[in-house]
Amino acid sequence: AAGVIQSPRHLIKEKRETATLKCYPIPRHDTVYWYQQGPGQDPQFLISFYEKMQSDKGSIPDRFSAQQFSDYHSELNMSSLELGDSALYFCASSLAGVYNEQFFGPGTRLTVL
Amino acid sequence: QQQVKQSPQSLIVQKGGIPIINCAYENTAFDYFPWYQQFPGKGPALLIAIRPDVSEKKEGRFTISFNKSAKQFSLHIMDSQPGDSATYFCAASIIPGSARQLTFGSGTQLTVLP
Numbered sequence: 001a002a003g004v005i006q007s008p009r010h011l012i013k014e015k016r017e018t019a020t021l022k023c024y025p026i027p028r029h030d031t032v033y034w035y036q037q038g039p040g041q042d043p044q045f046l047i048s049f050y051e052k053m054q055s056d057k058g059s060i061p062d063r064f065s066a067q068q069f070s071d072y073h074s075e076l077n078m079s080s081l082e083l084g085d086s087a088l089y090f091c092a093s094s095l096a097g098v099y100n101e102q103f104f105g106p107g108t109r110l111t112v113l
Numbered sequence: 114q115q116q117v118k119q120s121p122q123s124l125i126v127q128k129g130g131i132p133i134i135n136c137a138y139e140n141t142a143f144d145y146f147p148w149y150q151q152f153p154g155k156g157p158a159l160l161i162a163i164r165p166d167v168s169e170k171k172e173g174r175f176t177i178s179f180n181k182s183a184k185q186f187s188l189h190i191m192d193s194q195p196g197d198s199a200t201y202f203c204a205a206s207i208i209p210g211s212a213r214q215l216t217f218g219s220g221t222q223l224t225v226l227p
Contacts, residue, residue, distance in 0.1 A: 042217035090156050104156030
């Protein structure tokens with residue numbers, strides 16, 4: 001079965017650079033979520049999109065922005081990177097519905113030097 | 114401030130043992146409580162989930178017990194195996210807008226010894 005695809009899997013950037021993370025949801029899933037997981041931490045909700053519209057925002061810094069495109073893939077854009085942005089970034093997708101499961105991708109490991 | 118408190122932080126059991134992981138929450142608006150299993154370098158994967166109108170749910174070797182009045186829920190793993198060694202996250206969820214948002218506990222690193 002198709003899973004959530006994230007690219008790149010690993011990314012190394014310098015401080016103050018920008019990064020773009022991509023997420024391709026499971027086909028026919030209309031909702032995408034982004035989570036950030038620091039080392040040894042639990043995943044923290046950043047932002048979600050439903051039918052290409054932003055639906056909710058969590059603890060996403062103003063330096064970050066995201067969008068969902070017409071083909072439902074999503075991109076997380078991160079600017080002015082800081083050392084503290086080093087983390088695993090997960091994308092999850094689901095079908096809209098009250099109790100529909102969120103399926104997580106393998107994550108992108110971002111390292112900021 | 115952790116909205117979902119999880120304990121213990123780590124747990125070591127022998128093969129065949131029954132590890133129990135506990136979670137507590139404060140926000141009574143939470144209406145869905147999933148448990149996720151995560152292996153190193155992988156994304157979390159849903160194990161089992163429960164709604165607050167049910168006190169217990171069992172799927173295979175995994176059981177969730179839910180106590181709505183105490184705002185607590187727990188995961189029991191029956192006949193644990195070394196392959197169950199992973200990090201387990203409880204989560205609680207609401208739909209503040211049009212999409213469900215997961216709030217995770219801090220995680221429990223489970224080691225099952227052969």
